[in-house]
Amino acid sequence: MARCRRTTLTLLGTLVLLASPRAFATPVVLYSVDDLGGGLFRYNLAVDNNGGSEALSGLDVLNGDTVFGLDGNSAVGQPAGWSHFSPLPPLVHDLDYFSLAPGGDVPVGGVRGGFSFESTTDPNAIAGDDFAVEGIGATSASQIPLGDAELVPEPATGLLLLLGASGLAARRWRGL
């Protein structure tokens, strides 16, 4: 039952993550977090290439080792057609995703989710540039700064906000 609920929430979270309207159209990485219990969290990432100048064939989490404690034994997921290199502490800190074929790239104006990793780092402890990310251009093969990944409301919060807004709207409608 709990698993079913968690799956539903994750799906809703992904929907929220993918459908999140943004005020400024520049490429960005959005993320949500699932609390897996026992101090373990799954970070779900989506690359939004709205406003980008070229398709993206790479995504790098710059502090994969130093902030999230990732290494070769960490659980890392990616969308079909992508692969990754884990960090190699203490020398290499990046978690590097790469697209194996053009068909898997994040097109200009497109969004691709399915990137994830599990970490014991509490999302509430993330601050500053902890979650710095960068993309790799599919045409130029060069790095494209993406700033810091942006947290989107977790599914339950999103639903509550949605319900609250609906309630307010209903009361206002009745009051009219």
Place this chain on the structure above:
Amino acid sequence: MGERRGSSGFIGIDSPLGRIASVALAPALLILLVAPICAPPAPPPAPTPDNVRTIEDLVACVNGRLAGSQNATIADTVQCLPPKCSITLTMSNQSAQAACILEGDGIRCQMPRVLIECPGPPKLIPSYLLCPQDSESEGVIGRNRIEIGQGVDAAGNMRMADVPIPPGPFTPIEEGDTISETTGQGDSGTKGCNGGGCHDAQAPLGSAPSEQLSQPIDPFGESPGNPDCIISTDRCDKSAIDEPKQCFPSTEDSRVVKPQSLSEVCDCIEAAKNDDLHPLAGDEITLALCRALEDYQDTRGACVSGGCPPATGPECSEAFAPCDPATGVTVASSGYHCQPAEGEAFECVADCPCRDYSMTGGGKFLVDSAVSMVRLQLSGHAATANPDSLRDSVHVTGELSGFEYASRTLLDSIAFSSFQATRTGGGFTASGKGTANVNGAPRNIEFTATTTGGVTTFEVSDADTSEVLLGGTGEDQRAAFDLSVTPP
């Protein structure tokens, strides 16, 4: 008169019959009593391989291990090699154990002579031949014989032996039949070790005037050695060829040899053995000998886990003299020498001590602004007198992964074949070779890595075409390698 009988009723000693019996039995009893003292002593137990030091030890070990075998082959003798010996493969055909190249059905196999150098003391140098043709001596082909040299002095002069092991029921080897002795006519020795383009003669020792000594041949030197014929070695102070070379070509033809590890030589022999159209078809003995030597190199050779000569040793007093690593005492011949240690002390350490190494790192590398990502983890152990310079073509294992975004070149699943590194100041240069999957297809690759002055570079290229596959200059703070050598 009847016989007088004793009280017991047996024949009395005073009777004629009793006197005869006592005269006859007394010596027999004496023999029985004294026999345990005076009989020839039982032969000592055959030395274990770990205790083999001399020609006689090796022969005794072979006699002990192969006794009663109905299907003995030369491959069975490899188990008697002492530990910690280096292996060098030479394709020289200028020897009583002449290497050869066997071709057929598109398979070209190098069949080298296998030189094994054991640090001792004393230094022991057995050698085998993988070529199953010719090099016959006393009716036995070179592949079925062990040639053995044993150092007698610091100059490397040797007493020598030739041990035949023809396939079939094992016949115990008589030590006296194997040692090269003086002939009284010339100084080639009874085994023909000296002269004729082979060893130069050395005068016998006063303590063993009947043994014909031979001067050493440096297979890495020029004539009668030839460095261009060395296709592999795990000696720490020497190197093999790193590209195809001409090894004693005939006047009208070329004789190209290429670098090849013992494992690769065995793989070729195995492929040829299973090919009915190849001269090595069905040659189980040559393959068994090769695999036995390969197993020796991997598990008991010059530099294996737990079996390596250490980089430290007991104190010794005679600087740079050969010494015994157990006691530090100066000896006539040894692969250990009295070398300076910390302060004014001297230690008896192996000429080729073994060190563990590892190299890890990777990160983000750029050519102009085009990105490659790399991960490298490799380790091994190598015999090297200098911890700042090591070379390993036997024990290197690890992983190398890389992705070049512009061409979407993915490299993974590598099997390393060699690694070498040199440390200078605060940086180092490293390179290696192997076979990797490049976008799913196997390719021979080589890599180079440098770290100097805070700048890291890394490049992987196709070893056959020189095409650069990935790499570049490491981005600041985003790329690093570390090389660790123990003991430092």
